[in-house]
Amino acid sequence: MGRGSSVLTRENGPQPADFADVRATNLAVVLRHLRTHAPCSRADIAATTGLNKATVSSLVTDLIDRRLVREVGMTENRIGRPAVMLVLDGSPYAAVGLEINTDYLTAVALDLAGERLLSWRRAFTGTAGQPGQAIAALAALARRTVSKLSHDGRRVLGLTVAVPGLVDADGVVELAAGLGWQRVDVRKSLLAALGEPGYPLLVENDANLAVLAEQRLGDQSGAGDLVYLTGGASIGAGIISDFRLLRGARGFAGEFGHLPLDPAGPACGCGRRGCLEAYAGVGAVIRRALPDVGIETALSPSEFGPHMDEIQRLAKSDDPHVLAALTETGGHLGHGIAILANLINPACVVLGGYFTELAPWLIPAASSELAARSAAADSGGTIIVASALDSSAAAAGGATRVLDAIDAGLLPTPR
Amino acid sequence: MGRGSSVLTRENGPQPADFADVRATNLAVVLRHLRTHAPCSRADIAATTGLNKATVSSLVTDLIDRRLVREVGMTENRIGRPAVMLVLDGSPYAAVGLEINTDYLTAVALDLAGERLLSWRRAFTGTAGQPGQAIAALAALARRTVSKLSHDGRRVLGLTVAVPGLVDADGVVELAAGLGWQRVDVRKSLLAALGEPGYPLLVENDANLAVLAEQRLGDQSGAGDLVYLTGGASIGAGIISDFRLLRGARGFAGEFGHLPLDPAGPACGCGRRGCLEAYAGVGAVIRRALPDVGIETALSPSEFGPHMDEIQRLAKSDDPHVLAALTETGGHLGHGIAILANLINPACVVLGGYFTELAPWLIPAASSELAARSAAADSGGTIIVASALDSSAAAAGGATRVLDAIDAGLLPTPR
DNA sequence: CTTAGTTCGTTTACCGTCCCAACTAAAGAC
DNA sequence: GTCTTTAGTTGGGACGGTAAACGAACTAAG
Incomplete structure (x- = not known):
């Protein structure tokens, strides 16, 4: 391949x-x-992309050699010569995403077509300030995942x-408040723990990866301007x-x-006052909606789930206090x-x-607040929706990121 | 040239x-x-870019044919064969930027190397809600500018x-509060008024263009992540x-x-309350710093200049009230x-x-507020500086935008 | 003055990729 | 059975980047 990045860019240097x-x-x-x-034929591709038929034939041959594409039969009952239909060949490859969070580890693997191959979740007793143990656990999960995929005859693309x-550009976690981490070189440690594997290994912010997953796998697939808000122990935006x-x-x-x-405003866990998280973070929501939960009690991440389930149950039964609490939260959001x-x-x-899961009650208030505070008419066209993905969004996004690199032209070598 | 954009991109479609x-x-x-x-030689270019010497020769020949590059003499007193030095040929082309604002029109032309060819400013009695007149005035200025450049033997590149x-992607101004405009198709009107000129004509938000100018012509030249804040009748960010x-x-x-x-918070001109502009906009600064200016009096844009000069004078003489006002403003900013x-x-x-011009007094307060409110340590590396450009930044940015298109590969045809 | 060494830029041959046009292939339509 | 239609391949041509060899033009040194 070329000198550097395999795709031409209009960037600076x-x-x-x-x-x-x-x-x-x-x-x-x-x-x-x-x-x-x-599925579509070579002729379809040529007509749609503007590439020459001959060029498409050559490209498809190349992709079939690399086992990225497969022929799957022919069109029938149509005038003219039948076309050979092509699809992405999912079988020989896999893209892996892992997520580490305060109370769980997740692994997701996708095939080339974006189909989910596995989705593992493992409870994880947060080792606050002990990145070494967490990375060991992460490495173990990675090894199990890669080994399962290899056993199925798949090559891990990344x-x-x-x-x-x-997370900085080199995969160093500068600060992860929920995990109690500061300046932890996750990429380097994990590479070492996995014995310098042949595939590319990257570390990225969870919201950034979740928004990639939402763009590729969610309802917003194909959107070019999109934001994902994580609603976990903290609120991050992937843009x-x-x-x-x-x-x-x-x-x-x-x-x-x-x-x-x-x-x-109210005190935030970060030491400042009036952060959005202090108004609309999970902790704030729970305290606002469930008066029984004492203000003094520090909430541990593992308690979030049950509390949120309770809030959802009460909202469904139209509990006025909870509805008001969610409306207020939606407004802050x-x-x-x-x-x-x-x-x-x-x-x-x-x-x-x-x-x-609280979106049905949050979105109306959030949308009207958004409309009231937008400079552009019609909120500048911005709409608020609930995620179509589950809690594995960030891990799925990790796998998606690998697929994005493939889509950008970094194809695996023929063997 | 190719099918669409002349540069390969990794974008979606x-x-x-x-x-x-x-x-x-x-x-x-x-x-x-x-x-x-x-200036540098063909050999330099080949060595630095990684392109083959022969390729560079061919490319340079092409650029000289297009009159974009010129040979300008040879190196001396060096061992080996002397090198022919190359520079951008500014003379045959020009890039034009216009700015319309509440009280003035500006025209700036740059040559290919970014040197300023002309810089015109014209007082403009704001024709609120009368886009037609404003566009006619703009067209007149454009014609004068283009005619001057043509007279100097230059071809307008854009x-x-x-x-x-x-401003939306088609050059329609959706909303310009200061001008009293709403849904004005500036691009179309101006194209018609200029008789469908051969060069590309675009319309863009002033802050967006100013940040381009700052990136190319200002102290931050070459920065990849940069924000420019306009401090005019309104505060816009070019990102x-x-x-x-x-x-x-x-x-x-x-x-x-x-x-x-x-x-x-305080009422803002947009009808809402507590907008940043109501705290740190020019009007707010003037009222805060100069108690003589009545709250009730509506400030017209043409009054901003004298008032701001007065504020600057008082700040230079360490007037405590003005210093406090600027510190407060800097905090909001x-x-x-x-x-x-x-x-x-x-x-x-x-x-x-x-x-x-108020930056020396605004920046300390703004920086400490930024540091106090940043999630990342060290404000995430963000620094606040004063612009190195004058009030023609947006117009210069308009011309810069044209040069950016050239740099991205949209070269003018040989004749 | 001559010779060696260095660097610049061009020339030449080559190769890879895309495009075009002509071709073959395989079906339905009549 | 022939014609029409569509799919995909083949060969030729053009283009552009690469590599190595070459001539040009200078300095350094004997």
């Missing part, structure tokens, strides 16, 4: 192009077309780890703008939970989303995590 | 690549290298209009993230002035910038417009 780049780009074009339009915290993840200069973009709303909408103008904000 | 794209990419690589490293308001303008789904990103801070920093994590926030 001089990045010359050669034929290998053209080839990689066009292979990726065919692959992406097949992902969204499969592995991405989701971490709820600030896709113009089809690209927004990371910021140091990779710290999307710190939604600690948006400073009101310097005189809408306030934060309005800030987001004014700055980023996404087409859609997806409520994830614990927000997902 | 299938965008096949062919030879023309490779050529355009490499021509642009040479051009960009020459822009930043001129023209971009900066408008202080929400560059990962080397690209952040526009949002409908092009409405960067509505910084109407960030909703406090629902119980820092609050807003903290929100920005938490969501976008830029490397740098540039204070433009009227903020520029």
